[in-house]
Amino acid sequence: MSEPYYTNAHQNQVRRVIPELIRSRELLMDLVWKDIRVRYRYASMGFLWAILEPLFMMLVLTFVFSYLLNIRFDESGITFDATSILAGLVAWQFLSTSISAATRSLIDSRNLVTKVGFPREVIPLSTVGVACVNFAIGGLLLLILCTVLLEGFLHPTIIFVLPVFLIQLVMIVGLGLFLSAANASFRDVAYMTDAVLLFGFYASPIIYPIDMVRKTLVDVDPLLYKLYFLNPMAGLITAYRQALFDKQFPDPAILAWPLVFSVVILLLGAYTFRKSAPTLADKL
């Protein structure tokens, strides 16, 4: 007997995820494009806003941190400038926008999910896809800005951001799947996610350098410093900065935990999502 095109027996099998996603890759791309097109459709400058928005933000931040706040870190002997902040910010925004959109994605696409059968993973993944596009734009602007501001910035070692990005992407996909499925059953999840993200922003070395954290925490208790790195974003942002500004492959010790965390969360997310996917439509 040949393989059925659809059977409910497969619906919650985790090993079916990959083939099903390959089968619906065009749909995934369509949904990503839909989101991007729809966002700027009625603006007269259209897609330009996708570039102008982060550009404007970067310029403001550069101004604020270079000329108003830069002094304080200099006094403590740690070098930290606007480009470092922007690097951290772009990486953080990739996480925060994709996670908060993915968490709500199933509810937002309730129309589709409750009416048509297709691999449900496509929905949160498409929001991650949209965030990837934004991340690419932000990253590109950052590179241009750095090239302008920093002498000798462009260096082949920039390629080392790629493994870091992959680890972050894996983590985001895992979190996105897990949280979107959880949010379908418990609508409180979306609000909790927002709160945790807000906390995470300050708990990650974005607007302050990691050296400052070390200085402060190691003095008190070295264990606290280790605990700080339990936040995978701490390691990831530090790794991004090492690849970008220190022109070296990120410290494997720093990347190890985020890597483990990402893989675990991806498996967990994919598993949870698959298990709840068959009856998602009933919960929306």
Next chain:
Amino acid sequence: MPIIEVDNITKTYRAERGVRVLLGRGGISSFLRGKRSGEVTALSDVSFTVEPGESLGIIGANGSGKSTLLKLIAGVTAPTSGGVNVYGRVASLLELGAGFHPMLTGRENVYLNAGILGMRHAQVDAVFDQILDFSGIGDFIDYPVDTYSSGMYVRIGFAVAAYTNPDVFLIDEVLSVGDEEFQRKCRRRIGELREEGKTIVFVSHDLGIVNTLCQRVILLSRGKMITRDTPRKAIDFYLRQVGSEKGIHTMADAETEAIVCDGRVSLFHNHQEVTASSAMHCRVFSLGNWHESHEADWEVIERGPKRCVAHGRYSRVAGIVVWSVALEGDTLEWSIALECEEDSNVERFSAVLLFSPRYEQWVYDEETGVFPGILPEDMEWTHVISPELVCNEAGLIPEEGANLPPVAMSIQGDHPAMSAYWANTDYMTGCRALRVDAHLAEQGEQLSAGRHEIMDVRVQLDRPKEALIEQGQRRTLAIGPLGARFERGRISLTYDGEEITDSLCVYASLLVGNLWNDSQTLRWESFEKDGDRLIFTGASRRFPFRMHWELYPADGALGIEIWLEALEPLDVQEHHTSVVLKYAYNRWERDDEFGEFAEIGPECTDWQHVNANYAPGRFAKATGPGLPTVTLEADPDRLPLRMTFINTDHQKRARVLQALRSPEHGALHFDTGRHLYFAGHIGVDKPV
């Protein structure tokens, strides 16, 4: 191998969303205290298979689990237990345009929506033109869909689903949206898909569509599969099993069973359904819209073993439709009234009786004929009888081998403007239809408050077929090769079975108060047969007179005597009796002159007398190449008449032989009583 396997599935829902219980004032506190709202079982232990190319209907009352079943097959949600296997790509028309994004253009949405239904871009490219064509959206395709009307939205949604070429189609009540034209298009497309061998699973409340579209029907009740059978049997079962509900009542007597079900009366004879599709139902026309009786909310007020009274209330029509249905032996009496608590806007009323297509011959008063076949391209009803005519006795004769009784109907109604006709319905409905129309109020006028008896329809299932056929031929006179048939105020003539008269046939008309009163517009209510003589009596709806037509064979010709009975003194400006012949007649001849009929070109907008002098005469004759000669003869001794020939206007394009009577001065005065109007005969001879 089946294409869909549904194996023992059960589906339960929690009556809640998220944690928060939606029923009652549940919340975090009741959740913590462990209060859970109950579970709803939408389906339990349902199993069936569908073979490729099969069309399966799912019927059942609201909440019986039809839509859940469709969702399970579509893979929208998984069953709580059991298995669903589908061996092919599924397109669900669960909701048209689901997943359309209002800000995207029609074109972008087509690709997106097709993608959601599992199509690749290249596949959509291939059918895009067909989608565009079917939807009729035109240039709007490149506008955002939030500029679309709701009709366009639905059209493009259906077009995408209908052309994405899936193996299995799931259709949920989509045919109830859009205008009639679009619905027809959808039905045709669904018909095509079925022809193409696609598998269709169809959910509908419209039992008629289910009956024609589906090969097998599943009946669900409260989540359980009650039966899976042929549409006819499943629908019968459905109508019976829900027999205790408020809008439904079943009666049986002799060999007949009648089921009154939410605005329909279905008739069964020896367990065979005589009616079909929506069976016997009615519709009211109010404020520009027709409202079908099954759209109303029905309640059976009185119940008896052989009688019931049902009330149908519309949400948008002022007034209650009251049906009294009684079954006595094999005769059903169906009385329809309208009760208005206040003045109502109901203008028109129709009773529609749909019968099995296995009836092949119709009887309409004393006429009869054979229904044409119902073809797949029939999108509209095909009239068999002109819709303006009035009929009191109608009948149906089944084809050979159909296990159906002959049907005799009689229609009684006091409404002056009542008409009835036989028609074939469109292909999807696939029925023989008798429609009776009553005009209750002119446009803009109100129907006064109170009870209005509209019509009584009696349906008899025990009349012998021979009696019906005899009835259908009673108005026909055969005089050698000449056949004359009286059809409500006109006589159609045949020679060797060939029609020689044109659409107006032989008719009479009199001018009263500057209004022509054609014999066809009279109410032909009585008919007698006196030996060879056929006597018809018709009354004017407008003026106080009646006409008596007497037809008889007279030496191989058709003898005609027409009498005018004035009920009050009547002034007639002029009157005539005319024979309207086919255009092919090209020569005319009378007592003292002859000539040729002129061509009737598009410039001829009025009727034109052909002979200059139309003095009183004895006969008027017309000939044509290869056509039998037709002679209208009057008897000048009894009543002198002027003989004249007329070319009609371009639209009618016919030749007229006319015996005219006009006064020298003033008007012809008829006192109360019977007066001779025409006496003579029409002879038809072999072609010269």
